[in-house]
Amino acid sequence: MQSRKLIVLVAIWAVLLLAPYWMAPLGGYTALATRVLVLGLAAMSLNFLLGFTGVLSFGHAAWFGLGAYGAGLTLKHLATSTPLALLAGMLLGGLCGAILGTLIVRRRGVYFAMVTIAFGQVFYYIAFQWSSLTGGDDGLRGFARQPIDLGVFRLDILTDATAFYYFVLSCFALAVAAMGFILRSPFGRTMIAIRENERRSRFLGIPIERHIWIAFTLSCFFMGFAGALYALVNNFADPHGLHYSQSGDFVMMAVMGGMRSFWGPLLGAAVFVVLQDYLSSVTVNWMSFVGLLFILVVLFFPRGLLGFFQRSRA
Amino acid sequence: MPISRRSWSVDRRTILKSGALIAAAQITSPFVIRARGETPIRIGMVDPLTGVYAAIAQNEVVGAKYAAEEINKKGGILGRPIELLVEDSANDVGTGVQKTRKLIDRDQVSFIIGDVNSGIAIAMAQVTSEKKVLHVVSGGHTDPITGTSCSWNVFRVCNSTAMDANAIATTLIEKFGKKWYFLTPDYAYGHSVQASFEKILKSAGGTSAASLVPLGTPDYSAYLIQAKAYSPQVLINVMGGGDQVASLKQFVQFGLDKQMAVGGTLFELESIRAVPDGARVGWWTMEWWWDQPGVPHVAEFNAAMKKITGSAATARNWFGYASVQTLAVIANQEKTLDAPKLAHALAGFKLPPEIALQPGAPEYRAGDHELMSTVFVGEAHPPQGDADNMFTVKSPVPGDKAAGPVEESGCKMQWPA
Numbered sequence: 040m041q042s043r044k045l046i047v048l049v050a051i052w053a054v055l056l057l058a059p060y061w062m063a064p065l066g067g068y069t070a071l072a073t074r075v076l077v078l079g080l081a082a083m084s085l086n087f088l089l090g091f092t093g094v095l096s097f098g099h100a101a102w103f104g105l106g107a108y109g110a111g112l113t114l115k116h117l118a119t120s121t122p123l124a125l126l127a128g129m130l131l132g133g134l135c136g137a138i139l140g141t142l143i144v145r146r147r148g149v150y151f152a153m154v155t156i157a158f159g160q161v162f163y164y165i166a167f168q169w170s171s172l173t174g175g176d177d178g179l180r181g182f183a184r185q186p187i188d189l190g191v192f193r194l195d196i197l198t199d200a201t202a203f204y205y206f207v208l209s210c211f212a213l214a215v216a217a218m219g220f221i222l223r224s225p226f227g228r229t230m231i232a233i234r235e236n237e238r239r240s241r242f243l244g245i246p247i248e249r250h251i252w253i254a255f256t257l258s259c260f261f262m263g264f265a266g267a268l269y270a271l272v273n274n275f276a277d278p279h280g281l282h283y284s285q286s287g288d289f290v291m292m293a294v295m296g297g298m299r300s301f302w303g304p305l306l307g308a309a310v311f312v313v314l315q316d317y318l319s320s321v322t323v324n325w326m327s328f329v330g331l332l333f334i335l336v337v338l339f340f341p342r343g344l345l346g347f348f349q350r351s352r353a
Numbered sequence: 354m355p356i357s358r359r360s361w362s363v364d365r366r367t368i369l370k371s372g373a374l375i376a377a378a379q380i381t382s383p384f385v386i387r388a389r390g391e392t393p394i395r396i397g398m399v400d401p402l403t404g405v406y407a408a409i410a411q412n413e414v415v416g417a418k419y420a421a422e423e424i425n426k427k428g429g430i431l432g433r434p435i436e437l438l439v440e441d442s443a444n445d446v447g448t449g450v451q452k453t454r455k456l457i458d459r460d461q462v463s464f465i466i467g468d469v470n471s472g473i474a475i476a477m478a479q480v481t482s483e484k485k486v487l488h489v490v491s492g493g494h495t496d497p498i499t500g501t502s503c504s505w506n507v508f509r510v511c512n513s514t515a516m517d518a519n520a521i522a523t524t525l526i527e528k529f530g531k532k533w534y535f536l537t538p539d540y541a542y543g544h545s546v547q548a549s550f551e552k553i554l555k556s557a558g559g560t561s562a563a564s565l566v567p568l569g570t571p572d573y574s575a576y577l578i579q580a581k582a583y584s585p586q587v588l589i590n591v592m593g594g595g596d597q598v599a600s601l602k603q604f605v606q607f608g609l610d611k612q613m614a615v616g617g618t619l620f621e622l623e624s625i626r627a628v629p630d631g632a633r634v635g636w637w638t639m640e641w642w643w644d645q646p647g648v649p650h651v652a653e654f655n656a657a658m659k660k661i662t663g664s665a666a667t668a669r670n671w672f673g674y675a676s677v678q679t680l681a682v683i684a685n686q687e688k689t690l691d692a693p694k695l696a697h698a699l700a701g702f703k704l705p706p707e708i709a710l711q712p713g714a715p716e717y718r719a720g721d722h723e724l725m726s727t728v729f730v731g732e733a734h735p736p737q738g739d740a741d742n743m744f745t746v747k748s749p750v751p752g753d754k755a756a757g758p759v760e761e762s763g764c765k766m767q768w769p770a
Contacts (some may be wrong), residue, residue, distance in 0.1 A: 175541030319441040
């Protein structure tokens with residue numbers, strides 16, 4: 040089965056690498072692919088926690104939005120450097136998540152979800168009210184992603200949509216590789232053990248709280264990174280990015296795509312974004328169709344779309 | 354242990370999979386762009402068709418579609434028919450930006466219109482100026498669009514918040530007095546509206562006090578008691594949406610309407626329709642009004658809208674209509690689709706009466722690209738005669754008077770080299 044896995048992996052990367060070339064003839068456009076990548080990364084970050092540690096965060100948009108504001112504020116006030124903005128966004132989202140995570144991980148199940156919503160909304164209202172720093176309801180504007188100087192040549196990611204796609208794709212690859220390595224490590228295995236049977240893991244002597252906290256923190260760092268990329272996509276950051284309804288969208292992407300599989304959330308994000316993009320041009324009731332698909336997936340394919348297409352190993 | 358299986362057998366999983374693939378094909382196939390014989394000129398419109406602004410956004414679309422039909426009847430733009438592509442921004446900045454890119458990159462639109470939500474409109478303007486596409490903001494009100502964030506390719510049909518505030522403030526000071534009390538929603542928009550009111554009041558030598566009200570407050574008794582204790586001549590209500598309705602209803606229930614005037618900037622016809630008679634009170638601004646006796650073409654437009662929507666034309670209908678018509682008339686006049694050329698021609702362009710649909714000939718001011726449209730200051734009331742006759746225009750304020758000098762807008766127009 041190892042070779043089969045390899046083929047799937049090669050296929051996924053081929054599809055992603057060639058996206059600017061096959062999307063246009065199908066009626067898509069490069070910016071759509073960029074958005075799929077960024078939201079896909081966010082959904083995968085959430086799934087790092089939901090699918091592999093087994094705790095549901097309903098406030099992950101907070102770390103996503105903080106990442107966006109971190110990147111935006113850096114570009115606007117500190118330095119006009121895209122890598123620095125990404126770093127700052129990731130740190131802001133990740134560190135806030137790490138600090139609040141110490142309080143959040145004390146709860147389980149629905150209480151965990153509720154506490155994450157509550158903390159998420161705290162950040163939403165801070166962004167909404169602190170107009171002098173965040174631009175309030177109008178959003179943070181007046182910054183733009185900067186071309187990247189690689190010494191030998193300049194990568195113009197500001198005006199060239201394809202160059203920007205490949206820039207986002209390489210960031211995505213870095214993050215996904217890091218995620219993959221963590222999941223393959225003994226720590227990753229421990230996370231899955233906690234997901235499968237928390238009490239048994241505790242009896243085995245695993246410090247559950249600390250492990251969940253580390254998983255939560257890592258997930259927040261990835262989320263902050265995705266948020267920072269999202270700010271670069273839009274050249275804009277707004278409070279809606281921190282709102283719990285955005286968290287709901289991420290959960291929907293993860294569950295729709297398949298939360299037990301590594302690539303599932305990316306598929307979920309692709310379906311969600313493309314469906315929204317296409318259907319909302321046709322009808323104002325597009326949300327009903329997305330909702331209907333979600334219900335169908337939950338009812339009939341509890342392992343998500345990817346789980347459905349993967350032949351069971353048995 | 355091997356299970357014998359006939360080679361041609363189709364298992365349940367395969368049927369399910371192929372079913373899903375066929376279903377997916379139904380969704381993706383219309384995605385493929387079909388060849389088109391005639392190449393129309395495309396205008397892209399991005400508006401929040403879903404979410405809290407859905408009602409007013411859809412009215413803008415009605416007006417814009419009507420304008421497109423009218424233009425096509427008269428031969429289109431440069432002899433080519435026009436096609437209006439409407440996209441839903443879902444009241445979300447990311448989606449709005451995405452749709453704008455889609456319209457420009459994939460659909461190759463020549464012009465962009467939108468959005469009702471000011472934040473989205475500004476984010477869209479970043480995209481359109483990057484892509485050098487002429488952009489008409491139909492209905493986003495905040496000042497920066499034609500102020501500090503103004504751009505050579507962005508023109509606005511609806512008024513700025515400052516214009517509305519200036520127009521109503523002067524009227525309220527003249528009619529009622531200079532002691533005011535503010536009921537302000539506690540967020541950026543509310544603060545900025547209150548600040549622009551206070552500036553005008555202060556320069557007239559007035560005094561004021563204010564209550565900052567959290568969004569979504571159901572009970573206004575505490576604030577109304579404070580307002581009553583201050584005994585102002587005017588209560589300025591900056592609340593929006595459901596908050597506006599609740600606060601106005603309670604204002605009347607408390608009997609305060611007999612002690613002070615109430616008013617504010619916008620109380621759109623869509624909002625007045627949605628509230629009970631008890632909340633149809635106060636002094637407000639309309640940015641366009643369907644009942645303008647003696648002004649040419651207004652009655653025809655109103656009748657056409659009534660035929661489509663079943664009720665009187667609203668300001669939003671006119672915003673959509675005027676946005677599309679502006680683009681057509683300027684392109685036909687200049688005989689080009691080149692954005693910088695058209696933008697230069699639009700700066701200072703006076704709208705002809707069949708588009709302006711109001712007294713005078715409002716122009717897109719060269720300094721900030723704001724349409725100097727008349728502000729209709731008047732009083733809201735329960736329907737009198739006609740079901741949509743819920744507002745009486747008392748003093749129309751010319752746009753340039755309401756807007757004040759260009760320098761105050763904070764706009765420094767930068768043209769591309």
